[in-house]
Amino acid sequence: MVEQKFNSGMPVIANLEDFDKNSGGWFERVIFRHRMVVVVACLLATVVLGFFATRLQVNASFEKMIPSSSPYIKNYLAYKNQLPGLGNSIRVVVENKSGDIYDADYLLALQKVNDTLYLIPGIDRSWMKSLWMPIVRWKEVTEEGIDGGAVMPSDYDGSDKSIKALRRNIMRSGIIGNLVANDGQSSMIVAPLLDTNPQTGQPLDYGDFSKQLEAQIRSLESDKVGIHIVGFSKLVGDLIDGLYSVMLFFGASVLIAGLFVYFYTRCLRSTLLLVSVAVAGVVWLLGLMQILGYELDPYSILVPFLIFAIGISHGTQKMNGILQDIGRGTHKYIAARYTFRRLFLTGLTALLTNIVGFAVLVIIDIPVIRDLALTTSIGVAVLIFTKLLLIPVALSYLGVSKKAARIAIAKDQAGAENRGLLGHLWHSLDRFTERPWATAVIALSLLVTLGCSVVMMHLKVGDLDPGAPELRADSRYNLDNAYITSHYGLSSDQFVVIMKTNEDSCRLYQSLQSMDKLAWRLRQTPGVQTTQSLAETVRMISSGMAEGSPKWLTISRDQAITNSAVDAAMISAPGITNQQCSVTPLIAYLADHKADTLSRVLKVSEEFAKENNSPAGAEQPVEFLLAAGNAGIEAATNIEVEKGIITMYLAVYGATALLCLLTFRSWRATLVALIPLLMTTIICKALMVWLGIGLKVATLPVIAVGVGVGVDYALYLLSVQLAVQERGGSLAVAYRRSLDFTGRVVALVGLTMAAGVITWAWSPIKFQADMGILLTFMFLWNMLGALVLIPALSHYLLNPKGNSKAGVTLDLEDARAQQEPRKPAAGAPAPQLTELALPRRVR
Structure with a gap:
């Protein structure tokens, strides 16, 4: 890393011939001696990567949303082929708007929906269930024993007779509330999904699958027939559809950023350059994602904006330095080199901190989070080239308009009488370096943090x-889900416990008795509607074989009777156990998949498994394994999120602290940089509680984003402040210099980024709206924390009593005086207020 010495001798040089091109570090000389190579290389990279970016696929994967190394998910993956329909599936409800399902026209429409869905690639046809599928069967007890057959009569012809037979079969099948609505006005088709498209051999494209559902299934909706579709694949499809409207919000963010930068600089060409290079950084990222085999999914939509926002932040710092130097009369080439010399190492350190901060997210064992961590780190690494190198080089050619340069200097030289309210507030910020103000702001911050710490304890992990x-509550998906929930006795939220035994051992009395006990415990758990298992089916069949006598509504100790009951169950209810009778699911139907419901069910299941799983070496082992079903998988994911959040905090803050230590060489300065970030995290979690936002896969990265972006502000402000303090300046003077040089841009960037993401609050994707609100708060609070807390904390941690060096005596009164810059004498060059570089070493 190039060592940049503090240099107070950066004179105003108007003529390029008077500048020593051999000055500065070796890296600076290499870059500016080959400026055209840098520009051409970046343009060529933008064109090439832009081509690959156009080929980037938008999709999501069910497997990527789950923690594959979780013991619960390992159990599901190990036996998912033997648990049809208990993982990723789609549910289509066909409603008769003008009557009930016992209508020939309705049944014809249902058959058409069923057959159309059956032919869509990706459907696991062998386990598809509906009134028209022979796998859905009825059974009843007769004088001769148990009778049964397919629910749909084999001779169905639409006549009243066949419809009456269908009605009778439905009544004795036990599917009312499950495949048939409680009010009889609709019926459901349940279709498990394959992991791959059998026609292409590629992973199932949920975006395309969702479009086929809309084009082929939803299109069958009419005035008489209603269609309702739910399932992970449909949810992801709707999110992907919303993703395209999100592009409009990204465009709005770019426009807002451009306007903010222009109103600050009043220079059109440099603003266009800055925004264009920021967009180019996003293009580089998307192109690299395609080359490296990544896809853009709804949960990583944050990444492109984040890269754009960080790019704007660093680019504006560079442009601000060049703008001020040119305003004092410095040649544009020399101004670009001055700015590169002053800010390259600070910018590099900030970007490296961002990279490490995002990269540590890979420790969270959820593939979609790992992908987000890696792609964000790649995107930030791209900014080293586009922001730290390309912008200074490009501005050395373009420069800024003379009008913009004059305005920038006029702002610095404006007297108190020309300042408005905001101007007076801005020039009063260094009062926070004084003990009374520092004490007050720290005390207030401490009270707010303590209050929010109490509130954040109520933050839930999972859906609320x-x-x-x-999605929004009024979205088509949620309206469909609400219809299904209100019309069906059993929800689509299934929590599955797997009973694992030796082959044919699911028939044993002890195994079935244990399963029945667990089913009873789960039914007593709030949030569980009912359960379905082999044990319950065996009880009913045993009673049926005894002429329906309630005395036999039990699991018989007579193995012959139990064997007959299990054989009958396997025929009448396919999927109730596997063919080897060794993997048997117990399904708990939940009222919802809220965090509290999942926690209760998970606790009961875990405790039962711990008490009843056979010890190692048992002759007839019985194991209850968690978990399958969409609710079981979500519960396992919540566990990983809860475990990962603590690890993530330690890793993110540990990495940030280490890089700050390497940069500042001072544990005190590191504390000053980190304390505002810690406060932001605590207050943000309290805000999530107030807004009713749960901690889950979609919201977890926001915390890391707040730390990664917020540390930039501290690095830029503290690098200047510590540099002046090392020269002997008082804390007030040092902080005033940091405000003059980088503080305005910190405020500008905080407002720009907040204004850009607040537009997300109107997104059709609710979790993106939630992220927009949280990020707006974090960007603003990080900005305020940097501008207010850094000087206050510096008063106690970075304000030694002997704060002067030979020939320099600057105290608080000097700082007050220097807040009123004097006008230069006629013909004299403008004073240099920003001749700053990184300190040699902060002791």
Whole structure:
């Protein structure tokens, strides 16, 4: 890393011939001696990567949303082929708007929906269930024993007779509330999904699959027939559809950023350059993602904006330095080199901190989070080239307009009488370096943090709302889900416990008795509607074989009777156990998948498994394994999120602290930089509680984003402040210099980024709206924390009593005087207020 010495001798040089091109570090000389190579290389990279960016696929994967190394998910993956329909599936409800399902026209429409869905690639046809599928069967007890057959009569012809037979079969099948609505006005088709498209051999494209559902299934909706579709694949499809409207919000963010930068600089060409290079950084990232085999999914939509926002932040710092130097009369080439010399190492350190801060997210064992961590780190690494190198080089050619330069200097030289309210507030910020103000702001911050610490203890891990919290409550998906929930006795939220035994051992009395006990415990748990298991089916069949006598509604100790009951169950209810009778699911139907519901069910299941799983070496082992079903998988994911958040905090703050230590060489300065970030994290979690936002896969990265972006502000402000203090300046003078040089841009960037993401609050994707609100708060609070808390904390941690060096005596009164810059004498060059570089070493 190039060592940049503090240099107070950066004179105003108007003529390029008077500048020593051999000055500065070796890296600076290499870059500016080959400026055209840098520009051409970046343009060529933008064109090439832009081509690959156009080929980037938008998709999501069910497997990437789950923690594959979780013991619960390992159990699901190990036996998912033997648990049809208990993982990723789609549910289509066909409603008769003008009557009930016992209508020939309705049944014809249902058959058409069923057959159309059956032919869509990606459907696991062998386990598809509906009134028209022979896998759905009825059974009843007769004088001769147990009778049964397919629910749909084999001779169905639409006549009243066949419809009456269908009605009778439905009544004795036990599917009312499950495949048939309680009010009889609709029926459901349940279709498990394959992991791959059998036609292409590629992973199932949920975006395309969702479009086929809309084009082929939803299109069958009419005035008489209603269609309702739910399932992970449909949810992701709706999110992907919303993703395209999100592009409009990204465009709005770019426009807002451009306007903010222009109103600050009043220079059109440099603003266009800055925004264009920021967009180019996003293009580089998307192109590299395609080359490296990544996809853009709804949960990583944050990444492109984040890269753009960080790029704007660093680019504006560079442009601000060049703007001020040119305003004092410095040649544009020399101004670019001055700015590169002053800010390259600070910018590099900030970007490295961002990279490390995002990269540590890979420790969270959820593939979509790992992908987000890696792609964000790649995007930030791209900014080293586009922001730290390209912008200074490009501005050395373009420069800034003379009008913009004059305005920038006029702002610095404006007297108190020309300042408005905001101007007076801005020039009063260094009062926070004084003990009374520092004490007051720290005390207030401490009270707010303590209060928010109490509130954040109520933050839940998982969903807090029914349906799909990722979408708006009035979205078509959530309206469909609400219809299904209100019309069906059994929800689509299934929590599955797997009973694992030796082959054929699921028939044993002890195994079935244990399963029945667990089913009873789960039914007593709030949030569980009912359970379905082999044990319950065996009880009913045993009674049926005894002429329906309630005395036999039990699990018989007579193995012959139990064997007959299990054989009958396997025929009448396919999927109730596997063919080897060794993997048997116990399904708990939940009222919802809220965090509290999942926690209760998970606790009961875990405790039962711990008490009843056979010890190692048992002759007839019985194991209850968690978990399958969409609710079981979500519960396992919540566990990983809860474990990962602590690890993530330690890693993010540990990495940030280490890089700050390497930069400042001072543990005190590191504390000053980190304390505002810690406060932001605590207050943000309290805000999530107040807004009813749960901690889950979609919101977890926001915390890391707040730390990664917020540390930039501290690095830029503290690098200047410590540099002046090392020269002997008082804390007030040092902080005033940091405000003059980088503080305005810190405020500008905080406002720009907040204004850009607040537009997300109107997004059709609710979790993106939630992220927009949280990020707006974090950007603003990080900015305020940097501008207010850094000087206050510096008073106690970075304000030694002997604060002067030979020939320099600057105290608080000097700082007050220097807040009123004097006008230069006629013909004299403008004073240099920003001749700053990184300190040699902060002791």
